Amino acid sequence: MTLLILGLTTFLGVHSTRIFADGFRNAQVAKLGLNGWKAVYSIVSIAGLMLIVYGYATARMTPVVIWSPPLWSRHVAALLTVAAFVLLAAAYVPGTRIKRVVGHPMVAGVKVWAFAHLIANGTLADIVLFGSFLAWAILDYASARRRDRTAGPEYARGSRTRDLSALIVGLAAWAAFAFWLHVWLIGVPPFGG
Template sequence: MALLIVGLLVFFAPHMVSVVNHEWRDKTAQSIGEMGWKTAYSLLSLIGFWLIINGYAEARLTSEFLYDPPRWLSHVAALLMLPVFILLIATYLPCRIQRMTKHPMLVATKLWALSHLLVNGRVAEIILFGSFLLWAGLVRYSLKNRPKRALPQLPDSKLNDVIAVVVGLALYAVFAVHLHVMLIGVRPFG
C-alpha cells in the first residue's frame, strides 16, 4: 500500500502546483523555460504513474474490503464510463462538447473515478480512485479562481463533435472488450 500512496503523491505533486500556487508555477516555468517545466512535470508524472501501477498491482492483492458493491452497480459504472472517452477526445478538439463541459478531461476523470468507486470496495481502490476524484474536484474549483492559460489545440471544425463521439465510442468499445482485461486483468462485462 505504501508504494501506491508514494506513487499518488509523486504523480499529484506536479499536478497540484497550479492549484496551490499558479503564480509560482508561471514564474518557475518562465525562469526555466516552458519546455523545461513541461519536461520536469512529465518526468515526475511518469515516475508517479509507474509507482501507482506497481503499487496498485501489489496492494489490490492484499487490500481489505470496506464494502461489497452489488453486481447491478457494474451496469451503472458502464454507463458512467460511456462519455469518458468522448470527453477525453473532446479535450483536444474545439467543439460544443468542450464548450459545454468547459474542462472535459476533468469531467472525464470524475466520471472514471466515480464509476470505479461504485464497483470496487477495497481500501487500495478507494484510495486510488478517491484520490483522482478529489484531485479533479480541486482542480475544477481552482480553475474558477485563476487566470486561464492558453493551451495548444487543433483547429476549430464543425466535425469535431462527430469525431469526438465516433472515436470516443470506438475507444470505449476496444477498451471495455479487450484492453481493460489485458492491462488491468479485470473483464468489465462478465
C-alpha cells in the first residue's frame, strides 16, 4: 500500500501544480521553457504511474475488503465508463459541442471513471486508488473552471459531426478496453467471469 500511496502522491502531485502551485509551474516554465517543463512533468508522471501500477498490483495480492459491492454496481459502472470514454474522446476531437458545454471533458471523464470504479470495487486499495483520482479530478475541474472564468476562453461552436466522431471513438475505445484490454492490462474481467 505504501508504494501505491507514494505513486498517487507523485502522479497526482505533479498533476496538481495548476491547482495548488500555479506560480511555481509558471516559474518552472519560464526557467526551463515549455518543452523543458513538459519533459520534467512527463518523467515525474511516468515514475508516479509506474509506482501506482506496481503498488496497486501488490496491494491486490492481499486485499483488505471494506465492503462487498452489489451486482448492480458493475452494470452501473459499465454505463458510467461509457460516458467517461466519450468524454475522454471529446477532449481530443477538436471542435466538439461536448467540450464547449463541459469545458474540460478529460477531467470530467476521470471523475466519472473514478466514481464508477469506486461503486463497483470494495477493497482498501480500490478506495485509495479511485478515491484519490476522484478527489483530484473534482479539485482540478473546479480549478480549471475558475481559470476559465478569469481567462474567458472561447471554445469552438462545434458540430454534430464532431460530436458523433467523439461518440464513435469513445464507444470504440470503451469496447476495446471493456472486452479485451481491461483483462489483459488489469487482470480483471469487467463483466465478471
